[in-house]
Amino acid sequence: MKTILTLLFILVLSPLAAQDTPDTIGSIKIQPIFHGSLVISYDNAVIYVDPYGDIEKFAQQPKPTIILITDIHGDHLNMETLEALDTSSAQFIVPKAVAEKLPEKYTSRVITVSNGKNILVKDNINIHTIPMYNLPESEDSRHPKGRGNGYILTLGNQNVYISGDTSGIPEMRDLRNIDIAFICMNLPYTMDIHEAAEAVLDFKPKVIYPYHYRGSNGLSDIEEFKNLISKSSNTIEVRLKEWYR
Numbered sequence: 001m002k003t004i005l006t007l008l009f010i011l012v013l014s015p016l017a018a019q020d021t022p023d024t025i026g027s028i029k030i031q032p033i034f035h036g037s038l039v040i041s042y043d044n045a046v047i048y049v050d051p052y053g054d055i056e057k058f059a060q061q062p063k064p065t066i067i068l069i070t071d072i073h074g075d076h077l078n079m080e081t082l083e084a085l086d087t088s089s090a091q092f093i094v095p096k097a098v099a100e101k102l103p104e105k106y107t108s109r110v111i112t113v114s115n116g117k118n119i120l121v122k123d124n125i126n127i128h129t130i131p132m133y134n135l136p137e138s139e140d141s142r143h144p145k146g147r148g149n150g151y152i153l154t155l156g157n158q159n160v161y162i163s164g165d166t167s168g169i170p171e172m173r174d175l176r177n178i179d180i181a182f183i184c185m186n187l188p189y190t191m192d193i194h195e196a197a198e199a200v201l202d203f204k205p206k207v208i209y210p211y212h213y214r215g216s217n218g219l220s221d222i223e224e225f226k227n228l229i230s231k232s233s234n235t236i237e238v239r240l241k242e243w244y245r
Contacts, residue, residue, distance in 0.1 A: 019057055020242040025180055025207060026158050032241045033057050035075055036164075036184065036212035039064075042155040045125055049151075049162055049182075051085060052078040064090040066121065069098045070132060070164030071148035075212075077101060093119060093127060095149045115146060126154040130171050132164035134190070142189060152178070161205065165212070167191045168199030181205035185225065186215030193220050197228035200236065207237045214244060 022031040029041040034053030039046065039061050048064040052075050067090045070076050077098050092102070092110045099112040113119060119127045130152060133145035143165045150172070153160040161181040163172065168191055181203075185196040190212070200208055208229070213220040226238040 019060075020245065023239065023241070026156075028155055028158055028160065028180065030180070030209075031061060032209075032211070032243050033061075035214060035243055036070075038182065038211070040153070040155075040160065043124060045121070045155075047153070048085075048090070050076040050078075050164075051081045052076065053081060055081060055084040058085060063088075066090060067092045068127070068149075068151055068162070069094045070150065070162070071095070071143065072097050072101055073165070076148075076165070079103075091121070093151075095129075095147060097147045113149065115149060124156050128152040128154070130175075131169060132166035133169060134165075135167035135169060163212075165190050168195045168202075172199050173202035175203040175205075178203060178205040180207045180209070182209045182211045184212035185210055185220045185222070186213050187220075188216055190215075193222070193225040193228065197225055197232075200229060201232050204233070204236060206235070207239060209239050209241060211241075211243055219244065 020032045022029055027042060031039040033039060034057055036050045037052045038049050045066055046062045046064050047066045049068050050070055063086050092106060093113060094110060096112050099110050102110060113129050115129050115131045117129050121127060129149040131145050132148045132150040134141045134143045137145055148164050150164045151162045158179040159177055161175060161178045163183050165184055183196050183200060184190040185193050210222040210225055213222055222240055226240060229236050229238050
């Protein structure tokens with residue numbers, strides 16, 4: 001009996017048990033990992049976005065076939081996490097600033113892309129890059145325009161937008177036909193929940209996940225973000241997941 005209780009205690013406290021449950025939308029499976037990191041599974045592709053955090057959070061995930069990295073900061077390009085993962089079968093898709101920081105051993109598997117480019121990974125997977133940057137623009141901005149990539153994944157007939165670290169930029173507001181969106185909201189690094197809500201209401205994704213919502217003053221109020229959306233739209237579904245267990 002003591003052994004059984006001990007095992008139960010370990011399971012309750014373990015990172016694997018604490019991980020939030022995945023969502024399935026159409027043929028896409030979404031697994032929140034931590035902060036701005038997630039795993040998207042579609043067909044035979046396993047896409048890791050900005051892998052970062054305790055390696056145990058990835059323990060139950062299949063090996064990546066594609067790794068997307070949005071920017072150079074340690075919560076997006078994290079070498080400790082990358083080195084701990086089995087990335088031997090993965091193609092890296094990254095902006096130039098990230099490619100320049102990756103060790104040489106990854107070079108043969110890196111595709112470097114700037115904003116506004118398309119990459120056809122296979123017949124049913126296309127990746128389009130868009131800007132991610134802070135407003136107002138300035139030379140000393142934490143996220144200057146052109147350095148990092150936001151990503152739009154076309155997986156079959158579904159479009160998935162991953163914002164990266166950004167303000168509510170015109171390129172986001174002008175998006176159309178987005179089925180699933182992951183939107184950051186953490187001051188002072190990106191935007192607050194009000195700016196994020198205004199941008200989301202402009203481009204009207206079908207499903208929105210607030211992610212990357214830990215800022216210098218703690219966690220953003222994602223419940224209030226959801227209220228802001230629901231007051232103005234009955235067609236946008238906000239799904240709240242636990243990114244900080």
